[in-house]
Amino acid sequence: MPENSSLYLAATIELERAVTWLTEANAQRRAPDRLLMPALFLRAVTHGLRDVPELNAPTTDDHGRLTGAVHLGVVVMKRTGASVVAVLPDAERRSVDDLMKVLRELVRRARSDQLRVADLREPTFTVTNLGSLGVQAVFPSIGPSLVGAVGFGKVVEQPTAAGGVVVCGPVVTATLAADHTVGSHRGARFLATIDRVLQRPEAL
Amino acid sequence: MNRQQVREVVLHLLHEIVPEAPVHEVPKDADLCDTLLLDSLDFLNFVVAVHDTFHVDVPQADYPELMTLGGCVDYLTRPYERRP
Numbered sequence: 001m002p003e004n005s006s007l008y009l010a011a012t013i014e015l016e017r018a019v020t021w022l023t024e025a026n027a028q029r030r031a032p033d034r035l036l037m038p039a040l041f042l043r044a045v046t047h048g049l050r051d052v053p054e055l056n057a058p059t060t061d062d063h064g065r066l067t068g069a070v071h072l073g074v075v076v077m078k079r080t081g082a083s084v085v086a087v088l089p090d091a092e093r094r095s096v097d098d099l100m101k102v103l104r105e106l107v108r109r110a111r112s113d114q115l116r117v118a119d120l121r122e123p124t125f126t127v128t129n130l131g132s133l134g135v136q137a138v139f140p141s142i143g144p145s146l147v148g149a150v151g152f153g154k155v156v157e158q159p160t161a162a163g164g165v166v167v168c169g170p171v172v173t174a175t176l177a178a179d180h181t182v183g184s185h186r187g188a189r190f191l192a193t194i195d196r197v198l199q200r201p202e203a204l
Numbered sequence: 205m206n207r208q209q210v211r212e213v214v215l216h217l218l219h220e221i222v223p224e225a226p227v228h229e230v231p232k233d234a235d236l237c238d239t240l241l242l243d244s245l246d247f248l249n250f251v252v253a254v255h256d257t258f259h260v261d262v263p264q265a266d267y268p269e270l271m272t273l274g275g276c277v278d279y280l281t282r283p284y285e286r287r288p
Contacts (some may be wrong), residue, residue, distance in 0.1 A: 026264055030255065032255060032256075034264070036245060080224065104249055107249075108249050113223070132243035132244065
């Protein structure tokens, strides 16, 4: 485990409903409108940050007033092995569809070295999704001047027990890294919110 | 468009997604995602590029047919071959 003054909390989140909803939604959609799980994760993160705003680094407007804006830094792995944090601005105001489109474009630009200056602005929170590398849990590091970061691992099939019955279904491990001043209680609430909203994907 | 033309356009679209990969050296029956290290976002970007370029909306059920270069050429040549 990393040794610093950060707090690390992990939760296993069942994705049966989210996967089913995605499959059904995408069957009705044209390719440019299709969704992928990372867009649901990003939307869930904005819900989590709304419930626990202490995790989002504060931003101010031109008059020095707090804005509450969420600029999500998305860690994009390039094929060379290097990674870049590309920023998805004002994520708290975006729908799942909008987040998906912006994410798809951002990743395309990052991997073809076409990022714009605005894509490299300062994020207020970062998200790492290493599922495609086969990693089950990610322990993210907190960027300079940030308060927290969340990592999502690979979506895997795993048995879970509910009501005395063992069932197999897709799950993901979400790991929160936060400055210790945030406290375990708030950190746990952030992960609980992500879990809760992913159980109702149609309402995301 | 004949098979050779379709193949060139597909390679161009892949090159735009993975500029640093030697797309022209990909064997026609190799898995594109494994060979070019495409993740789900890259693959969706490829399907969207196919949609925008060939005006073909590939349903998710047909994704397996696009997993190789040869499969892409077969799939995308079909509409042209059907024409009289």
